Amino acid sequence: xxxxxxxxxxxxxxxxxxxxxxxxxxxxxxxxxxxxxxxxxxxxxxxxxxxxxxxxxxxxxxxxxxxxxxxxxxxxxxxxxxxxxxxxxxxxxxxxxxxxxxxxxxxxxxxxxxxxxxxxxxxxxxxxxxxxxxxxxxxxxxxxxxxxxxxxxxxxxxxxxxxxxxxxxxxxxxxxxxxxxxxxxxxxxxxxxxxxxxxxxxxxxxxxxxxxxxxxxxxxxxxxxxxxxxxxxxxxxxxxxxxxxxxxxxxxxxxxxxxx
DNA sequence: ATGGTTGATTTTCAA
Numbered sequence: 706x707x708x709x710x711x712x713x714x715x716x717x718x719x720x721x722x723x724x725x726x727x728x729x730x731x732x733x734x735x736x737x738x739x740x741x742x743x744x745x746x747x748x749x750x751x752x753x754x755x756x757x758x759x760x761x762x763x764x765x766x767x768x769x770x771x772x773x774x775x776x777x778x779x780x781x782x783x784x785x786x787x788x789x790x791x792x793x794x795x796x797x798x799x800x801x802x803x804x805x806x807x808x809x810x811x812x813x814x815x816x817x818x819x820x821x822x823x824x825x826x827x828x829x830x831x832x833x834x835x836x837x838x839x840x841x842x843x844x845x846x847x848x849x850x851x852x853x854x855x856x857x858x859x860x861x862x863x864x865x866x867x868x869x870x871x872x873x874x875x876x877x878x879x880x881x882x883x884x885x886x887x888x889x890x891x892x893x894x895x896x897x898x899x900x901x902x903x904x905x906x907x908x909x910x911x912x913x914x915x916x917x918x919x920x921x922x923x924x925x926x927x928x929x930x931x932x933x934x935x936x937x938x939x940x941x942x943x944x945x946x947x948x949x950x951x952x953x954x955x956x957x958x959x960x961x962x963x964x965x
Numbered sequence: 966a967t968g969g970t971t972g973a974t975t976t977t978c979a980a
Binding site: 716717719720741743767768769815817823855910911912913915951953954 | 968969970971972973974978979980
């Protein structure tokens with residue numbers, strides 16, 4: 706049994722619901738993590754998603770943030786909202802178990818600029834994720850951690866490495882170190898298992914015709930634990946929804962697992 | 966050149 710697992714920052718599910726439904730029909734993912742739904746739970750469009758064939762759980766708030774998990778191949782069990790033990794007013798995390806595999810969906814803090822309070826929050830938040838996943842891996846060795854990481858892992862993942870360097874938000878040394886520390890628990894970037902090339906991106910700023918010029922970053926990642934690494938058959942980024950009218954600024958990042 | 970665009974809620978904030 707194969708499984709396609711995808712991560713998509715939709716930048717308002719209220720606006721993007723038609724795109725989500727179209728893309729579910731086109732791409733046929735088995736499990737999807739959404740970020741930036743920007744919806745209170747009472748306003749989440751659960752019925753429309755269920756009618757598309759997916760079970761869904763969600764953790765949202767008004768105006769900002771908000772995450773959800775969809776599954777059409779196995780119940781979503783042991784649902785966890787937020788990072789255990791980390792007091793966080795922002796709805797950025799939802800996790801669940803599907804067919805014995807732990808799925809963690811993250812909307813990582815953006816961080817605004819180096820040296821700001823939001824940057825400090827980002828680093829504290831990433832450290833809390835590290836400590837949480839270190840524990841959860843003991844219970845669920847088969848784990849996928851996906852989301853909008855708001856970190857470009859290395860120079861291949863940015864359109865202009867001279868601008869996006871260690872002094873810049875999303876590429877600073879402390880951010881990349883925090884990601885590397887999480888990966889050192891035993892996670893691989895699924896995209897890099899199959900694609901060593903530079904210049905493949907998942908996010909393009911709405912401004913300055915960035916998508917048309919491919920001035921992007923790869924900040925949407927799917928990580929697989931060591932127990933799943935050998936089952937990753939393919940991984941990629943779906944550019945098509947970014948070409949649709951009134952798109953999200955992010956494209957879905959996905960991986961395909963063989964029998965697991 | 967501190968610009969530009971989008972989304973949710975305003976008389977800006979966050980990305």
